[in-house]
Amino acid sequence: MKKVIVTLVALMTATVWIGTQASPETDRAAFEKFFTQKFPNTPTADFVNGVYSIHAPSRAQWEEIEEFPPYELSIDAGKTEWNKAFANGKTYADCFENEGAVRGSYPYWDSDRKEVITLELAVNECRTANGEEPLKYSKGKMADISAYMSYQSRGQEINVVIPDDADAMAAYDRGKEFFYSKRGQLNFSCFDCHGGGAGSMVRADTLSPAYGHTSHFPVYRSKWGGMGTLHRRFGGCNKQVRAKPFKSQSPIYRELEYFLTYMNNGLVYNGPGARK
Template sequence: MDKLLKLTVALVMTVGAVLNVQASPDEDRATYKTYYEGRFPGVPFEDYANGVYAIDKVGRENWETIEEFPPYELFIDEGEAMWEKPFANGKGYKDCFPEGPVIAQNYPSWDKKQSIVMTLPLALNQCREANGEKPLNYKKGSINNIASYIAYQSRGKMTNVVVPEDDPRAMEAYEKGKKFYFTRRGQLNFSCASCHMQSVGMQIRSEILSPALGHTTHFPVYRSKWGTVGTLHRRFTGCNKNIRAKPFKAQGEEYRNLEYFLTSMSNGLELNGPGARK
């Protein structure tokens, strides 16, 4: 069994339960990078920030044409208006995030005080609730406007998820996210890795299966299928439905842990959201 095949087997199996080995986040990241270097030797690491278009040349040409007049511009403008508009109590997002809207690179992160993975949508809603406002829907609607504006302002920043290995709770969340990624589920008995590692680059209907590297760099995403912008957790929900598995709650522990693991695998890649996809 050659080195690449060993890596594939190790990654696609349920890590820990099958191998009984707990690799560190840095070791996992190095293994990911090595795997994709072997799978697509002509693709520079930094190009994975473009998701599937790092490996789909035809699709990339169409995508670059779409990006000349991006369909998500309106959502960015509406998000800016939300950022600038005060809440009923006179405060606003600026009071919760005094560093300004260039903050997408700070999420997801481990919130030691709450002992949870903190995502940007969750932080935005906690800001709203702390100021007497109703929380936004986590998959559709206005959450995508404010998130699109923040993503656009944060373009060029590097993905840099920190998993504090000296905090057992943070490591547990990371490991749960990793286990989720490699666990088969649903009537089709697929895992996330089944499509985005084992079968990456293959075509299903009219779509090329995208690599796991760079999956989180471009969210929220405008999808032609949706006709609007949607969150990462909306995409997770759609993937679960595609394999005929019951989706988990958006911004629930399962998807937040998955986001924590998956985003950490893209450390070192530029953020370029919001994106446009099929």
């Protein structure tokens, strides 16, 4: 009997270990399956619409809001910034191709620098390379530029690549661990709320599914009364579970973005968005 128990425990441990050692593509397929099984009435492509893909009453309100989208002013402001010359006469167009329609190329792993590069990080690196001050990462002008570039990129397929590079895989794994780990005084993981808890109510709101989460940022949030980037939202979620948030564009948030965006491979970018 003891041998049987020991064998069973060993098998269970091995199963868990094999599960966590899965390739990113195996992870992604299981992630997609989890959400498509949990919400069988939601077409896969519709998960890019977040909570509105699973909650009809909220969707009806959102469709009304989309008649006059609150993020439109931010796109316009971002376009103005995009066209404004830096002090050296150059513009963002000297850093980014295709009139800024490059959201589909981010985030990516930079093998030389050994780090994840996000669009917002690249925007600031463009600025500093041209002698401009960097922008704050969570809102304001950064959210405007990001909104403009996201709008330009609408419809691009999400296709994050994890190259055959142990450091890239380690960054992906750190993002994955962060996503599934409980933290803060309330002891919640990202997945607790936006995986197992997706579709449940938190006070008056329905929790959105994580599948598709990174497609529609930056967003105009009614709660914020303005625009915010994906990392602003990461920080907000951490605060809500009473964990000390990390800084926007900190390495761990970039790695979380890397993992989470990889999970959305095959969906399309549809930002900027409007959320409650």
